[in-house]
Amino acid sequence: MIRAIIIDDEPLARELLKDYISDLGGIEIIAECSDGFNGLKAIQDLEPQLLFLDIQMPKLTGFELIELLDRKPEIIFSTAYDQFAIKAFELNAVDYLLKPFSFERFSEAVKKAVKRIHSAVNPKETVLKLEKLKEHLDGSKDIINRVVTRTRNTIVVLPVYQINYIEAQDDYVMIYVKDAHYLKQKTLSYYEKHLDSGDFLRVHRSYIVRIDQISKIEVYEKSTYMIILKSGERVPVSRSGYTRLKEILDY
Numbered sequence: 087m088i089r090a091i092i093i094d095d096e097p098l099a100r101e102l103l104k105d106y107i108s109d110l111g112g113i114e115i116i117a118e119c120s121d122g123f124n125g126l127k128a129i130q131d132l133e134p135q136l137l138f139l140d141i142q143m144p145k146l147t148g149f150e151l152i153e154l155l156d157r158k159p160e161i162i163f164s165t166a167y168d169q170f171a172i173k174a175f176e177l178n179a180v181d182y183l184l185k186p187f188s189f190e191r192f193s194e195a196v197k198k199a200v201k202r203i204h205s206a207v208n209p210k211e212t213v214l215k216l217e218k219l220k221e222h223l224d225g226s227k228d229i230i231n232r233v234v235t236r237t238r239n240t241i242v243v244l245p246v247y248q249i250n251y252i253e254a255q256d257d258y259v260m261i262y263v264k265d266a267h268y269l270k271q272k273t274l275s276y277y278e279k280h281l282d283s284g285d286f287l288r289v290h291r292s293y294i295v296r297i298d299q300i301s302k303i304e305v306y307e308k309s310t311y312m313i314i315l316k317s318g319e320r321v322p323v324s325r326s327g328y329t330r331l332k333e334i335l336d337y
Contacts, residue, residue, distance in 0.1 A: 088203060091132065092118040093125035093151070094140040094164065099185065103138050103164070106192045113196070122146025123241055126154055134159045135203050136180075141165040146241065150234045154241070160199045230280045233261060235270045242268060246285070250299050251321055252277055254292040264317065287334060289313060289327035297334065 090113050094100050100118050107113045116132050119125040122143055129137070137159045141148040148163065164183040180202060181195035233244045244263060253260045254274040261268045278288045288294045299315045303323065306312040311323040313331075323331065 087114040088112060088136050088200060089114055089116050089132070089134045090136040090138060091116060091125065091128050091134040091159075092138045093120075093122065093128075093143075093148070094118075094138070095120050095143045096140070099140065099164065103192075106189055109189065110193055110196060112200070122148070122151040126151055126241065129155065129157075129159065133157065136199050137161045139163055142167055145243065146234065154234060154236060160202050162195050162199060228280065229282050233268075233270065235261070235268045237268065244268065246281060247296075249286075249296055250315055250317055250319065251293060251295040262319065287327075287330060289331060290322050290324045293321050293327075295321055300335075303328075303331065 090107070092100050092103050092115060094103070097120070100120075104115060104118070107115060113136065116134060117128040119128055123146055125139075126146070128134075139148045139151070139161055141163055142165060148165075152158070152161070161179045162181050162183060163179050164185060164187070166185040168184050180199040183191060183195055231246055233246065233249070235242050235244070244261065248263045250262045250264070252274065253262070255269070257271065257273065259270050259272055259274055259277065261270055274288070274292065274294060277286070277294055281294065285297060286294050287297055295313060295315070299317070300313055301316045302314045304312050304314060306322070309325065311328050313321040313323055315321065
């Protein structure tokens with residue numbers, strides 16, 4: 087029996103999947119979840135081999151959930167929105183089911199999953215698939231409006247308008263918001279690419295700031311400057327960063 091988890095915010099969609107799985111046989115549903123938060127916890131606790139995953143869900147989307155995974159099961163996406171199809175396949179998903187889908191289409195997807203599960207004998211291959219999947223998400227050109235991160239057992243969803251600035255720390259970044267900061271395993275280049283350039287600016291090789299949080303710019307040393315944020319925090323500015331600031335702030 088293949089161990090599977092269903093994650094979908096629509097009760098009728100979950101019921102349909104359970105009916106199809108019961109008719110098909112060979113799959114044990116070890117959990118069903120109505121949102122990505124509980125889905126992530128179930129995946130970590132139960133380690134399923136197969137995931138039936140909706141994409142558009144409140145609180146945490148299917149793609150955001152994937153970004154937080156430490157171990158990747160095989161994934162069959164199901165959604166009512168066909169614009170995600172290409173991205174789902176690029177993420178090395180087993181298949182993509184466009185709602186409403188027939189039992190025959192579902193059966194075809196499951197057969198692909200079973201074949202992949204039985205052929206994935208090397209655990210390192212699973213880890214490598216997850217890393218490639220995350221790299222693909224990083225390589226997309228989508229502008230993000232929130233950042234999802236974890237602090238031990240808590241998932242934190244940060245709207246980007248709450249971010250004051252971001253600091254590079256090797257293969258990680260520290261994201262600073264009012265009265266808190268969060269470590270995220272991403273590069274500063276990722277955020278430079280995915281944050282709206284009208285709201286955020288890279289002012290130094292190690293810093294991105296939210297433009298509307300800039301209170302003033304002071305001379306720090308000869309030909310170097312320091313940004314003072316509205317929070318009182320200080321962020322260094324490189325020469326090229328200062329040039330970009332002058333262009334954007336028009337002074």
